[in-house]
Amino acid sequence: MASTGEMILKASAADMRRGRASREARIVLTIRLAVVGVFFLLWESVSRSGLIFQDVVPSLFAIGQSIIKLLLSAEFWKNLQVTAFETLTALTIGAITGVIAGIVLGANRFIGDAFEPYVYYLSPTPRIILFPIMIMWFGIGLASKIALGALSSFFSIALSTAAGMRQIDKVLIRVGKSFRATSWQMATKIYLPAMRLPVLNGIRLGFGTSLITVLLAETKLSNQGLGYMVMSIYNRFDMAGLYALLVIVFAIAGLGNMLIGRLARE
C-alpha cells in the first residue's frame, strides 16, 4: 500500500504535468493568434503599400465584403448545389464500385496479386487529363464531371477496402463460414462491419479527390458549378471575389473532410 508521502508526491507530479500542459496550450493558442495576426498585417501592408499591383493583393476588407456578398447571392448557392450534386453522385458511384472492387481484390489472393499493383500505380496519376475522354463518352453536361469524379475516388476507396479486407480477424470469417453465410451475408454481416474504418478513410480520401477533379473539370468546360464560377469571376478580373470564392471552397473542402473523418472516428 502506498504511503501518504508517496501519494502526495504523485498528486503533485500530476498537478505539475497538468499545469505544464495548460501553459503549453496557452502558448500554442498565442502562437496561432500571432501567426494569423502577422499574416493579416503583412497582407494588408502589402495591399496598401502599392509595391504590388493592388488588384493582385486586394485588401482584406474587400475580400471580407466579397465573401459576404457571395454568401448572400443566389448565384453562389445555385452553383454550390450543382457542384455538391456532382461530387456526391460521383462519390456514391466511386464508393459502390470501389468497395466491390476492394472486396474482390482483398478476398482472393490471386486476383489481388494480379490486379492490385495496377490499381495502386494508376491511383496517383493525374486524372484530369482523362476529361477529354469523359467528354467524348458522356457529353459536356454534368455526366462527364460525375464520371471523372467517380473514377478519381474509385482508386483510393478500392485500395483502402482491399487493405481493410486483409486486416479482418480470421476468427470472424470462420464464424461466418461455420454459420454457412451466403456471399451476400458474408459481405454485409462480416466484411463491411469489420472494415468500416478503412472504408470510411478511403471515402474521406475519395471525397477530396472527387471534389477537386469535379471543380477542375468545371473550370475547363462547364456553364454551372463552383469551378465555372471561379473562371467567370477570373474573366471579370474581380480579384477580391476570386479570393473570396477560393476561401469559401477551401472551407467547404475542409469541412467535408472533417465530417467524414469524424464519422470514421465515431
Add this chain to the structure above:
Amino acid sequence: MSSLIRQRWFPVTFGGLCFVAVGVIVEALLRLGILNRYILPFPSEVLAAMLRVIEEEDMIGRLGVSGLEMLASGLAVVLVGVPLGTLLYRVRVLRLAVEDWIAALAAAPIVLAFPLFLVIFGRGMGTVIALAFCFGLAPVVLKTTEGLVGTRQVLINVGKSLNMSSSQMFWKILFPAALPSIFTGIRLSWTFCLIAVIGVEFLVNIGGLGQLINDLAERYDMPATYAAITFVILVSVLFFILLERLEKWLQPAR
C-alpha cells in the same frame, strides 16, 4: 498450376494479359460495329498513333518541358520543406500550433487557385512551378517533422553521451534516422507536384505534356489523344515506380 500461381511474376503478368485481352475485345466490338468508333478509337489505331505523336508532336521535347517544371518545383519543395519540417521539430510549440494547418493544406484543392497564380506569375512556366510547389509542399514538411520526432531515444542518448554539439547531433544522429521518413515525404510531394504540373498544363494550355493532350483533344484527333493520355499515364507510373524503388533502397538506413 498451383506452383505457377505462387510465382511472383505470374499474377502480375496475368493481370497485364487481361488488359491486353480487353483491348482485343474492344477492337473486335468496334470492328463489328457494336461499339461506336466515333467515341472510342480502335486500340490498334491508338498504338499506331503513339509513334506518330512521339515523332510529329515533339513528345520528347514536351516531356523535357514538363520534366523541367517538375524538377524545379520538386527541388523547391525539398529545399523549403525539409528546413521547415526541421524548424517545426526544433520548436515544439510552433509544431503544435501549425501542424494541423499544414495537414489541412495538404488536403485543400490548391490547384483550383490556378487563375490566381496566372494573374500573379503570368501565363508561363512560373505559374506551373509555383502552383506545383504550393500543392506539393505539405507532405515533405509533415514527414520531415514526423521522422525527426520519431528518432529513437537510445540514438539521441548515444549522441548526448558522446557530448555531440547541436549541429553534430542533427547531421550524425537525427537526420540519418529521419531520412526514410523524409524520403517518403519527398515521394508524396513529388507525386503531388507531378499531378499539379500535368493538370495545370492541361487546364491552362501551357507547357509540355498536359498541353499536348489539350491540343490533340481540341483537334478531335481521337487516336492521338488516347495515345498521348496513355503515354502520360505510363510516364507517371514509371516515375512512381522509380520513386518507390529509391525509397525502398533507403529503408536499410533505418
